Amino acid sequence: MTELTLVQAVNRGLFEAMKSDPDVLILGEDVGVNGGVFRATEGLLKEFGAERVIDTPLSESGIVGAAIGMALYGMKPVAEIQFVDFIYPAFDQIVSELAKFRYRSGGQYPCHVVIRTPYGGGIKGGLYHSQSPEAYFAHTAGLKVLIPSNPADAKGLLLTAIHDEDPVLFLEPKRIYRSVTGEVPDGDHRVPFGLASTVREGSDVSVFAYGAMVPVAAQAVDALGAEGIHAELIDLRSLVPLDEKALLASVEKTGRAVIVHEAPRFCGYGAELAAILAEKALYSLKAPVVRVTGFDTPFPYALEHLYLPNAERVAHAIRTTAKAA
Amino acid sequence: MTELTLVQAVNRGLFEAMKSDPDVLILGEDVGVNGGVFRATEGLLKEFGAERVIDTPLSESGIVGAAIGMALYGMKPVAEIQFVDFIYPAFDQIVSELAKFRYRSGGQYPCHVVIRTPYGGGIKGGLYHSQSPEAYFAHTAGLKVLIPSNPADAKGLLLTAIHDEDPVLFLEPKRIYRSVTGEVPDGDHRVPFGLASTVREGSDVSVFAYGAMVPVAAQAVDALGAEGIHAELIDLRSLVPLDEKALLASVEKTGRAVIVHEAPRFCGYGAELAAILAEKALYSLKAPVVRVTGFDTPFPYALEHLYLPNAERVAHAIRTTAKAA
Amino acid sequence: MPTQPLYRKLRSERRSNSVADPTPSTAVDATGAEARIPSTDLLGVYRMMVTSRVVDERCLTLQRQGRIGFYVPMQGQEAAQVGCTWALSPEDWIFPAYRELGVALTRGVPLKLLLDQFIGNSGDALKGRQMPNHYGYRAFRFVTASSPVGTQIVQAVGTAMAARRKGEPIVTATFFGDGTTSSSDFHSGLNFAGVFRAPTIFFCQNNQWAISLPREKQTRSETLAAKSVAYGIPGVVVDGTDVHAVYGAVAKARELALAGGGPTLIEAQVYRLGPHSTSDDPRRYRSDEELNAWKAKDPIARLKHELLADGQLTEEADHEVWESTKAEVAKALAASEAMAPVQPRTMFEDVFAHIPLALEEQRDQFEALSAPGATKP
Amino acid sequence: MPTQPLYRKLRSERRSNSVADPTPSTAVDATGAEARIPSTDLLGVYRMMVTSRVVDERCLTLQRQGRIGFYVPMQGQEAAQVGCTWALSPEDWIFPAYRELGVALTRGVPLKLLLDQFIGNSGDALKGRQMPNHYGYRAFRFVTASSPVGTQIVQAVGTAMAARRKGEPIVTATFFGDGTTSSSDFHSGLNFAGVFRAPTIFFCQNNQWAISLPREKQTRSETLAAKSVAYGIPGVVVDGTDVHAVYGAVAKARELALAGGGPTLIEAQVYRLGPHSTSDDPRRYRSDEELNAWKAKDPIARLKHELLADGQLTEEADHEVWESTKAEVAKALAASEAMAPVQPRTMFEDVFAHIPLALEEQRDQFEALSAPGATKP
């Protein structure tokens, strides 16, 4: 075990994967000499050389397209998109190609690319350095989507992703890259797909969150303990595949659900969670489902602290839900 | 009134708009000399000339980007994307630019572009000529999203879109381009944003659909009448803004909801509808919400008739929902 | 056998009276020993071109008869496709677009396998998932095509980079049309290839049209090959109706790539003699005169005349080539049409390596509903 | 005043021992009468360059002090930006990237308005919505920037097409960096401009670096201007530290565009003397030697020496230029820092022309929650 920040855990995960498997390589903008604009790839160029840590021209469709070609050949490329806000030039390669290669070829061409990219607000990044577009990718059949909320999961999920056979979008909550530290298992630590993690046990309300919203929700949950409201906090971390069992089991127990994410509400990932509850846990629900999310606007700069769900807003939602008849 | 097919209604809508406003122009691949691969722009080049009906090079980001530039200058460009499956190279221009221009400029730069594009399955188009990606766009703050299900709405919604001040994605159900005909008001016929239409009144179950799923759902609803199940069928047609009032009013009446769309289920548009019901109509719901949708796979070719929701699947869902305790 | 120069020289012409006019000069180096199609191969090349034509014509008919759902013909592009593929090694990876029948056949993909794909039956390697023409076969290093144009270009570059890293002495060859040079991934692919000196051959079949858009309206570039200048890589124009020219250009590009010299952009000037696809009516946008002028340059006729002149072929032998090919096609078609349809259950496979729980649930519900009587009240 | 040729000639060099090597020759036409900056304008040009430098340095300090959140400096690019904008008409539309301070100032955007944007206060025309440097002002025909690189390039082409259709005799000018030439929209923008002969000036500031990627690794194109060949449009390389050269090239491109001759790609060779942004540490990737070599070519020093030699400027007058500029900046800053913050309520405006019902609901809930005591149990 080593105490690491989240971004260090990502770095260690990459290091571990590259050390154990010569087919793993990294490509992206500023990932080599510069070590990544967030230093996630720091030191890797020196350790593994320019053939495996590749600084690319400024073209996201180039990065993902080339990674796909490498994967078709049997390599395990890990592509970095500098900010998820800049992933859209690669959207065609991701949605039309990466997600569909195995299917469209009848299983002949698996296409195992991991795309790592920082997402989310809270660093005063304004419209284009703050987005949380996980719903686009979760809606795209053929992609797995992971979002860690702590250093151990960051490393464990990343290693699972790199050693998987399917394409994975790995979203890193950059807001807590450095503010959250934790013990991270050394070596080949893996956290499986499709397994949520219970952050707080509780019986009154179920709270579902992921990424940088997990510590925010935890703060709210902890504060409410004093009021006698015992919320259960579940960190989904694997958005696709989703741990539906954990979602349903918790709501069957509590009868109440609050869903938290940064992305705009309309057609966000939270909609799917609420929909599953309306389909499969309706008779357990004692109160309306509540979503605490970003607003249905682009992400603002000066007012980001008001845009992002904070512990107060989450607590308010939990409280309301707990009391709803 | 004139009896038209859906694609003819689109064509008439374009004609009407171009005739009444010299700032309306069309650009896209094969829209001019060829009249569009579905003939939606047939005759317009001859009528309005090559300065207003522009055949572009093969670049969707070019088409949308240029349309944005025209709109900034005050024109009203209507961009055609040949199939919505090919919209992804323009995704960055749509999501990062078109949807956010007004907001990011503090209201200085409205950006009124209409993007028309055929969507959906049922024409044996396989993975890349069949997609229904409405959820991506509905999740993108700043875009309006319209999907007509009949000729009159096609013309009326299109004219509303072209004369609006905001960017609009106008998805045309190509499967019923020619199979559905209907009376279309002549002249400047408009159907407003945010207003659903009740296709069948009923009291037992609410069925929500749009586009090519409306006739499919209508078939199911009509068949069930014989079984004594009276379902209400609502055609949403304006996905953003959504007619939430109509959604809630119907479910308050029936207590039961079936949602139908072609797109994959996970994080699809139907999830938002179900989520709104779980939030705002929970106490009215007498039965679990049911979604009848495409499967969470890419769109297949040989088996598309099994992939697409059909009247039988919809009827089964309505029947089950009607009977659920 | 032709002894004329294999490349058509590019002229440097001024196009506009501009401030600072570029004088594009995609120089063509026609010096040095040209690789030539071995004389003993020529009948094989010819047969392959004829096979392409026969299959193509048969498929157009099948589509009209409703026996296949859609078809993208390639008539007029036989010399370009067969000549290019002939110059590749079977180990080289091919990244096609949707019009590469001649490439697939030359690569050795069995006719029946292709027909199975066009029909989308249980013999289809793609499990009936894609429209006709979007085939691909791992065993033949022929990557499964998609419809969005250009995406394969940059993928081919990635594969080339990977192969070089793995030390395999191969190239990747990617096929695309004139219209596709306007796509985003043409730009990213060629730029990446230039920067990383990827052993990739960019084989652009300029068939003069992108559906209804003529080449001149696609780009103001003097030639498509001239676009290579933007990426610092060699660009070559060849007469794509001349199988020797194509073969020579590709062989040379391949040699260069294997020697570490990086990629080459080849523009093969051809003509699409048929419609864009069975959904298209080219009379809406192009003239009979233009069509007829290019019909006079039919690449198959051209090679036939050469072989006749050369004594390698007689009219009777030629007749036999066509007839035996037709018989082969008929046989393969019969076998293909006898295949069972794809199983509904397969629709849920291959989204991921293993079917996730939620999709299993969808499949099970689907199968329960498909059971006889399941949807009755 | 310089009499040396304004353009740096491009050489046609062979770069590789390839099969068919292109010899890029983005010819530069230096004949004909060069447009020159009117002599009486030169002090104004100089003052604008100095102002850019002063604001830039002040903002770096403000960021370190936490008074603004982020900053993108442009030191080293003053001659390119001021020279280019000087050659434009105020009616021309500008499509900037995020590093165009000198362009904005030259266009006449008041200092305080810019500082309001950097701070994101209630004076900000953007209502505090964007990071510093992403400003835009409709009244100045200076389009609001975004972060994704390259998107503005093709938009500028669309606006140019629209303006021509409306009969307004203007051009659009779009600004971007060397790295951005690799973006998809560089390709679509230049290709559209070529095909439609859009009156657009593509002004590429090649500052040698895209964050940590040096120009040589961005593309193997001999020059960035040479990429114009791919679009059949003129391409020009200018020494971007020479304000005369820049002015001349832009003026000529503008004249050409207005005469219906279409777009021009101009590559201004400059150097980013500072970090990419305040989040960047250039010592990680580039050498002091390189930096110092370029510092010796400081465009402001260059123009100063010329003005001194010319007698238009004295050391004292120069001192006065710097001091008065600093005073102006201090005054604007004080005014800007005195502004109220943006109102929370504004966050919900401008998503659409009118706030839709669902968003009104979100706003009302938000305001209810923000009321004092609202979130207490």
Ligand SMILES: Cc1ncc(C[n+]2csc(CCOP(=O)(O)OP(=O)(O)O)c2C)c(N)n1
């Ligand atoms: C991204 C994208 N946009 C549009 C289409 C529709 N489309 C299919 S083929 C085609 C023309 C392609 O022309 P070209 O590249 O010259 O190839 P050709 O068909 O002539 O072989 C178009 C526009 C597509 N497949 N992909």
Ligand SMILES: Cc1ncc(C[n+]2csc(CCOP(=O)(O)OP(=O)(O)O)c2C)c(N)n1
């Ligand atoms: C599409 C996209 N990808 C990545 C980024 C992150 N990024 C910001 S600036 C930059 C480098 C741009 O280099 P260049 O075009 O040379 O302009 P410069 O910053 O040197 O002025 C990068 C990679 C971005 N803004 N947009």
Ligand SMILES: [Mg+2]
């Ligand atoms: Mg073509």
Ligand SMILES: [Mg+2]
């Ligand atoms: Mg740069």
